[in-house]
Amino acid sequence: MANEGLDKAVSGEYALGFEIDIETETVPPGLDRGTIEFISKKKDEPQWMLDLRLKALEKWFTMTEPHWAHLEYEPIDYQSISYFSAPKEGLNSLDEVDPKILEAYKKLGISLEEQKQLAGVKVAVDAVVDSVSVKTTYSEELQKHGVIFCSISEAIKEHPELIKKYMFSVVPMADNYFAALNSAVFTDGTFVYIPKGVRCPMELSTYFRINAVNTGQFERTLIVADEGSYVSYNEGCSAPTRDEHQLHAAVVELVIMKDAEIKYSTIQNWFPGDENGKGGIYNFVTKRALCQGDNSKVSWTQVETGSAITWKYPSCILKGDNSVGEFYSVAVTTLAQQADTGTKMIHLGKNTSSTIISKGISAMRGQNTYRGLVKIGANATGARNYSECDSLLIGPNCGAHTFPYLESKDTQGQIEHEATTSKISDEQLFYLRQRGINEEDAVSMIVHGFCKQVFSQLPMEYAVEAKALLELTLEGSVG
Amino acid sequence: MSTNSIMTIENLQAKIGDKEILKGLNLQLEAGKVHAIMGPNGAGKSTLSKTLVGHYDVTVTGGDIFYKGKSIKEMEAEERALEGIFLSFQHPVEIPGVNNAYFLRSALNAKRKHEGKEELNAAEFLRLMRGHLEMLGMKSDMISRSLNEGFSGGEKKRNEILQMLILEPEVIILDEIDSGLDIDALRAVSEGINKMKDGKRSFLVITHYSRILDYIKPDYIHVLKDGRIIKTAGPELVAQLEEHGYDTIEEE
Numbered sequence: 001m002a003n004e005g006l007d008k009a010v011s012g013e014y015a016l017g018f019e020i021d022i023e024t025e026t027v028p029p030g031l032d033r034g035t036i037e038f039i040s041k042k043k044d045e046p047q048w049m050l051d052l053r054l055k056a057l058e059k060w061f062t063m064t065e066p067h068w069a070h071l072e073y074e075p076i077d078y079q080s081i082s083y084f085s086a087p088k089e090g091l092n093s094l095d096e097v098d099p100k101i102l103e104a105y106k107k108l109g110i111s112l113e114e115q116k117q118l119a120g121v122k123v124a125v126d127a128v129v130d131s132v133s134v135k136t137t138y139s140e141e142l143q144k145h146g147v148i149f150c151s152i153s154e155a156i157k158e159h160p161e162l163i164k165k166y167m168f169s170v171v172p173m174a175d176n177y178f179a180a181l182n183s184a185v186f187t188d189g190t191f192v193y194i195p196k197g198v199r200c201p202m203e204l205s206t207y208f209r210i211n212a213v214n215t216g217q218f219e220r221t222l223i224v225a226d227e228g229s230y231v232s233y234n235e236g237c238s239a240p241t242r243d244e245h246q247l248h249a250a251v252v253e254l255v256i257m258k259d260a261e262i263k264y265s266t267i268q269n270w271f272p273g274d275e276n277g278k279g280g281i282y283n284f285v286t287k288r289a290l291c292q293g294d295n296s297k298v299s300w301t302q303v304e305t306g307s308a309i310t311w312k313y314p315s316c317i318l319k320g321d322n323s324v325g326e327f328y329s330v331a332v333t334t335l336a337q338q339a340d341t342g343t344k345m346i347h348l349g350k351n352t353s354s355t356i357i358s359k360g361i362s363a364m365r366g367q368n369t370y371r372g373l374v375k376i377g378a379n380a381t382g383a384r385n386y387s388e389c390d391s392l393l394i395g396p397n398c399g400a401h402t403f404p405y406l407e408s409k410d411t412q413g414q415i416e417h418e419a420t421t422s423k424i425s426d427e428q429l430f431y432l433r434q435r436g437i438n439e440e441d442a443v444s445m446i447v448h449g450f451c452k453q454v455f456s457q458l459p460m461e462y463a464v465e466a467k468a469l470l471e472l473t474l475e476g477s478v479g
Numbered sequence: 480m481s482t483n484s485i486m487t488i489e490n491l492q493a494k495i496g497d498k499e500i501l502k503g504l505n506l507q508l509e510a511g512k513v514h515a516i517m518g519p520n521g522a523g524k525s526t527l528s529k530t531l532v533g534h535y536d537v538t539v540t541g542g543d544i545f546y547k548g549k550s551i552k553e554m555e556a557e558e559r560a561l562e563g564i565f566l567s568f569q570h571p572v573e574i575p576g577v578n579n580a581y582f583l584r585s586a587l588n589a590k591r592k593h594e595g596k597e598e599l600n601a602a603e604f605l606r607l608m609r610g611h612l613e614m615l616g617m618k619s620d621m622i623s624r625s626l627n628e629g630f631s632g633g634e635k636k637r638n639e640i641l642q643m644l645i646l647e648p649e650v651i652i653l654d655e656i657d658s659g660l661d662i663d664a665l666r667a668v669s670e671g672i673n674k675m676k677d678g679k680r681s682f683l684v685i686t687h688y689s690r691i692l693d694y695i696k697p698d699y700i701h702v703l704k705d706g707r708i709i710k711t712a713g714p715e716l717v718a719q720l721e722e723h724g725y726d727t728i729e730e731e
Contacts, residue, residue, distance in 0.1 A: 434560050
């Protein structure tokens with residue numbers, strides 16, 4: 001098969017690269033104590049929060065950027081980034097969201113008007129543009145169930161006891177370079193608390209949009225599932241097409257108590273840059289879940305199609321006995337994208353079990369690395385892990401790399417690891433074409449088949465979105 | 480027979496890599512008839528089937544192929560398929576994770592769209608598929624299994640025939656459809672093929688052995704040797720080939 005044909009078939013256009021034409025208030029580039037004080041003041045934060053931020057900043061100043069990942073990129077100039085940007089209009093009242101933002105979210109397929117939700121399916125949304133949450137839907141209805149769903153800025157003011165208790169409890173402020181940066185400058189994000197025994201009555205989601213030029217987005221998400229509760233949470237994101245790289249460094253912390261479960265799904269579609277590596281988001285994210293109570297469960301599902309650089313390892317600390325951690329991932333790198341992603345499963349409790357299903361797809365000049373750690377502690381008797389890492393290569397110029405690490409202090413632990421690398425074979429493509437299916441559809445059919453195990457983990461409406469997104473990413477220009 | 484020809488192959492020359500395999504092959508497929516191509520190993524039987532469906536391995540270096548009066552030499556593989564040319568593969572490839580029914584419906588709807596017909600929805604399609612499954616003695620899990628993945632040899636061949644029944648092509652090329660089939664599978668597959676005979680469709684049965692020809696009665700036997708058809712005769716030729724082999728066949 002001709003390579004031009006394939007390249008054409010996999011260099012999909014980025015469909016969400018439009019810019020929202022709104023007035024913003026943006027701080028000048030640069031990062032020092034003054035920047036932090038500005039952000040904290042802008043958000044009207046209590047002194048204790050400012051103190052924590054400044055402490056994180058001091059720590060960050062002493063740290064150096066890590067370079068162990070299989071990623072190549074130009075040095076990031078942290079002093080040239082603007083750390084705060086907010087739409088000027090409609091920040092004071094939820095009813096005063098700039099119509100242009102509502103319009104933009106509509107274009108992204110997300111309704112911020114509660115009554116206009118798709119038939120039957122209620123999804124509560126927290127909409128974050130650049131550094132601020134502009135709207136959170138269904139908050140009142142959720143309150144009736146005791147569920148707290150609000151922006152993290154609001155939570156710091158309204159629920160300080162919960163924030164003080166849980167923020168930094170899973171990802172310490174100086175956990176790593178990017179987490180420390182986030183701890184100092186985080187601007188918004190989502191807070192969720194599900195009380196004891198409550199099954200959250202609707203899907204919760206946050207949609208992050210980077211809009212302003214030369215601005216980084218540093219959001220922080222904290223979800224606490226109290227005993228016996230359940231929540232399914234989804235995040236999505238996008239950014240305008242720009243020539244410069246933009247930095248996104250987020251932190252997500254999940255706390256899961258006894259018998260509780262969190263299902264966390266991500267569809268990451270940040271602007272990927274062009275085929276020469278120009279522009280695109282640098283996505284450095286720390287995500288970690290603490291299964292604190294017995295029989296607790298966490299499931300990370302991610303579909304990563306965007307960003308120029310992705311550095312992300314959603315992890316599970318399985319502390320409670322019988323706790324369960326799952327990681328399902330599809331990472332696509334096409335154009336000149338690079339992804340180094342995977343998970344850490346830390347087994348501490350007895351009879352803990354974890355599953356890792358990772359699917360990497362590389363096309364054009366994309367480089368895709370799976371990096372995973374399974375660690376079984378001395379007291380984790382009866383721990384079990386199953387890992388499966390598959391890579392699919394499309395065309396001759398891309399790459400796939402797998403780095404599974406294993407540390408076991410318990411010799412009884414059961415660990416299974418399987419890894420495969422395959423190419424979309426000419427025979428497979430020809431078979432489908434002989435049945436009248438064109439080359440582009442044939443490629444997407446094979447890729448979907450490859451991702452099936454992961455997509456089946458997503459909530460239905462997101463699975464549909466993920467499929468469509470994958471198609472867009474890998475198809476595009478033909479026909 | 481030319482007046483009723485659905486496909487005419489004229490002086491076809493083709494190579495795979497640097498190797499010349501078809502060396503001036505002439506053949507006419509008559510509408511509504513079953514043509515069997517027999518010949519020794521390496522004669523070019525599989526290359527012929529690949530050439531007709533536009534396989535990327537093959538380079539056509541001379542001659543032409545006319546289907547319904549139009550040259551298809553330059554046509555893409557999927558176009559030929561949409562126009563009604565179907566190949567039952569000798570070794571159907573496995574495609575993990577692609578649901579068999581989804582694949583089949585996509586193929587059928589691509590064809591229907593091409594013909595300006597309305598696409599079938601999932602329910603309509605399943606009804607159609609279930610009927611064929613039963614006839615072929617296939618289990619209903621064939622609907623949800625991944626395309627050819629982990630199928631036995633017999634299941635793969637039955638699945639090829641299932642696709643043929645659903646897509647209703649007009650020229651059907653069966654490349655070693657009988658290889659690796661037990662007697663029950665052979666019967667089921669043959670029944671599927673015979674069901675497709677409607678006086679208009681044309682079949683090209685490529686085979687090593689005469690066994691399949693007991694089930695699918697051919698109208699013509701063509702002997703392919705060294706890249707050319709060296710003899711065309713009626714079904715009586717099968718017995719002669721069985722007895723004396725290909726060496727005794729003289730070029731006409």
